[in-house]
Amino acid sequence: MRKNVLIVGAGGVGHVVAHKCAMNNNVLGDICIASRTQQKCDAIIESIRRKNHLKDETKKLYSRKVDAMNIPSLVQLIKDTQSEIVINVGQAYVNMSVLEACIETGAVYMDTAIHEEPDKVCENPPWYANYEWKRRERCAEKGVTAILGIGFDPGVVNAWCALAQQDYFDHIDTIDILDVNAGSHGKFFATNFDPEINFREFRKVWTWIDRKWVLQKVHSIKMDYDFPVVGNCPVYLTGHDELHSLSKNMDAHSIRFWMGFSEHYINVFTVLTKLGLTSEKPVKVTEGVEIAPLKVLKALLPDPSSLAPGYVGKTCIGNFIRGTKDNKKREIFIYNICDHAECYQEVESQAISYTAGVPPVAAAILVARGEWDVKQMVNVEELNPQPFIKLLTSMGLPTEVLENPVTFEPPVIESLESV
The missing domain is CATH 3.40.50.720 (NAD(P)-binding Rossmann-like Domain)
Structure with a gap:
C-alpha cells in the first residue's frame, strides 16, 4: 500500500x-x-x-x-x-x-x-x-x-470513454467532448486557469476526424448545444490534450473537443491576439530587456485562484457519444454539473x-x-x-448519464492539413 x-x-x-x-x-x-x-x-x-x-x-x-x-x-x-x-x-x-x-x-x-x-x-x-x-x-x-x-479533461472524460466502451456500446462511432462554463466571476476578462497555458492552446486546432489528424483554424467552427441544467450555450471546436491518447486507445472514427466561450471572451481574445499580446516569443523593449508578451499579459490578468469568492453559476462537462449496441443505434451524454458557489463553500475554490x-x-x-x-x-x-x-x-x-439526449450534430469539418 x-x-x-x-x-x-x-x-x-x-x-x-x-x-x-x-x-x-x-x-x-x-x-x-x-x-x-x-x-x-x-x-x-x-x-x-x-x-x-x-x-x-x-x-x-x-x-x-x-x-x-x-x-x-x-x-x-x-x-x-x-x-x-x-x-x-x-x-x-x-x-x-x-x-x-x-x-x-x-x-x-x-x-x-x-x-x-x-x-x-x-x-x-x-x-x-x-x-x-x-x-x-x-x-x-x-x-x-x-x-x-x-x-477532468483530460481525465474524467477519458474514463467516461472507457465506461462507454465497456458498458454502453458494442461499437463507438463518434465522441464529442463538450466543456462549458456557464458561471460568472464578475471580472471584465479573466481565464479560469493559468492564462499562459490557456492562451497557448488557441494557436491551432488539431482534431481527430475519420481516423486521422486534421487541422482547423482557432474559433472558426461554432455550435450551439442545449446542455442539461445550464441550457443552451455556444461551443467552439478546439484542440485538447485528451484527443492525443483517445485517438490511439479508443476504436472510434472521430473524436472532437468543444469548449464554450462567450462572445465577449472571443472579442477580447481576438484583440489581444491581433496586438501580439498572446505571443510566447520574447520581444525587446526600449530598455533592452527581452520578455514574452504572454508573460506580461499573465501578470496583468487576475490570478485564477482569486476568482473563487463570489463566483456564481455552474459548469457542465460531458461526452456526447454515438454508436451501436446490439445492432441498434445509440446516443448517450455522460456528464457532470459542478456549482462554483458550492465549491467555494467546501474548499474555497x-x-x-x-x-x-x-x-x-x-x-x-x-x-x-x-x-x-x-x-x-x-x-x-x-x-x-x-x-x-x-x-x-x-x-x-457525480456522473450522470442521459440516454437519447438532445442530438449534437457538428457540420462537416474540412481539413486545412492532415497528419
Missing part, C-alpha cells in the same frame, strides 16, 4: 488537490505541498486548517520550496519527504522533470495536463508521443506507475479548479489501495473506470 503524497504546484488546482488529500489523509498519509513560492503553499495549508479538513491530525501537513525544473532537487525532496505518490499540478513545462524524478525514486507519478516546452506551441500530434510516451518503456522496466492526464483537482486525489486513493497501482505508464482510458467514477461521486463529482 502506497502512502505519503507530494503535491508539486500551489495554484488553483493544487489548492483543491491539497484540500482533498487532507480530507483523505487517513488513507494517503503525510502531505507535503511544494512550489517555487513557499508562501503560496502555506496559504493553502491555512485554508485547509481554516476549513478543518485534516481528517487525521496525527499525519503531517507541511510545505517545502522547490524548483520543479531541477531534477536532483526533486529527487532529494521525494526522498526527504518519503513520498510514494507525487501529484504534479505545476505548469506543464515541469512535467518531464517531475516524471524523471519519479522514475529515479520509484514514486508514483500523476499529472493533469500534457507536457509543453516553453518555446514550442501546438506541436504535431499525437502530443503524448513527443515526450511522455518516450518514457513508457523505462516506467515498465522500473515498475513505476505513471498516470497521465488525470484531471471555483469549479474549474475543483473539477481538475478532485480526480487526481481519487486516483491517488485508488493507487494507495492498490487498485490502480499498475506499475507502468498509462492514460486514464486504459484503467478500469468503475472504481474511479464511483469514488468521484462520493468526493463531489
Whole structure:
C-alpha cells in the first residue's frame, strides 16, 4: 500500500488537490505541498486548517520550496519527504522533470495536463508521443506507475470513454467532448486557469476526424448545444490534450473537443491576439530587456485562484457519444454539473479548479489501495473506470448519464492539413 503524497504546484488546482488529500489523509498519509513560492503553499495549508479538513491530525501537513525544473532537487525532496505518490499540478513545462524524478525514486507519478516546452506551441500530434510516451518503456522496466492526464479533461472524460466502451456500446462511432462554463466571476476578462497555458492552446486546432489528424483554424467552427441544467450555450471546436491518447486507445472514427466561450471572451481574445499580446516569443523593449508578451499579459490578468469568492453559476462537462449496441443505434451524454458557489463553500475554490483537482486525489486513493497501482505508464482510458467514477461521486463529482439526449450534430469539418 502506497502512502505519503507530494503535491508539486500551489495554484488553483493544487489548492483543491491539497484540500482533498487532507480530507483523505487517513488513507494517503503525510502531505507535503511544494512550489517555487513557499508562501503560496502555506496559504493553502491555512485554508485547509481554516476549513478543518485534516481528517487525521496525527499525519503531517507541511510545505517545502522547490524548483520543479531541477531534477536532483526533486529527487532529494521525494526522498526527504518519503513520498510514494507525487501529484504534479505545476505548469506543464515541469512535467518531464517531475516524471524523471519519479522514475529515479520509484514514486508514483500523476499529472493533469500534457507536457509543453516553453518555446514550442501546438506541436504535431499525437502530443503524448513527443515526450511522455518516450518514457513508457523505462516506467515498465522500473515498475513505476505513471498516470497521465488525470484531471477532468483530460481525465474524467477519458474514463467516461472507457465506461462507454465497456458498458454502453458494442461499437463507438463518434465522441464529442463538450466543456462549458456557464458561471460568472464578475471580472471584465479573466481565464479560469493559468492564462499562459490557456492562451497557448488557441494557436491551432488539431482534431481527430475519420481516423486521422486534421487541422482547423482557432474559433472558426461554432455550435450551439442545449446542455442539461445550464441550457443552451455556444461551443467552439478546439484542440485538447485528451484527443492525443483517445485517438490511439479508443476504436472510434472521430473524436472532437468543444469548449464554450462567450462572445465577449472571443472579442477580447481576438484583440489581444491581433496586438501580439498572446505571443510566447520574447520581444525587446526600449530598455533592452527581452520578455514574452504572454508573460506580461499573465501578470496583468487576475490570478485564477482569486476568482473563487463570489463566483456564481455552474459548469457542465460531458461526452456526447454515438454508436451501436446490439445492432441498434445509440446516443448517450455522460456528464457532470459542478456549482462554483458550492465549491467555494467546501474548499474555497471555483469549479474549474475543483473539477481538475478532485480526480487526481481519487486516483491517488485508488493507487494507495492498490487498485490502480499498475506499475507502468498509462492514460486514464486504459484503467478500469468503475472504481474511479464511483469514488468521484462520493468526493463531489457525480456522473450522470442521459440516454437519447438532445442530438449534437457538428457540420462537416474540412481539413486545412492532415497528419
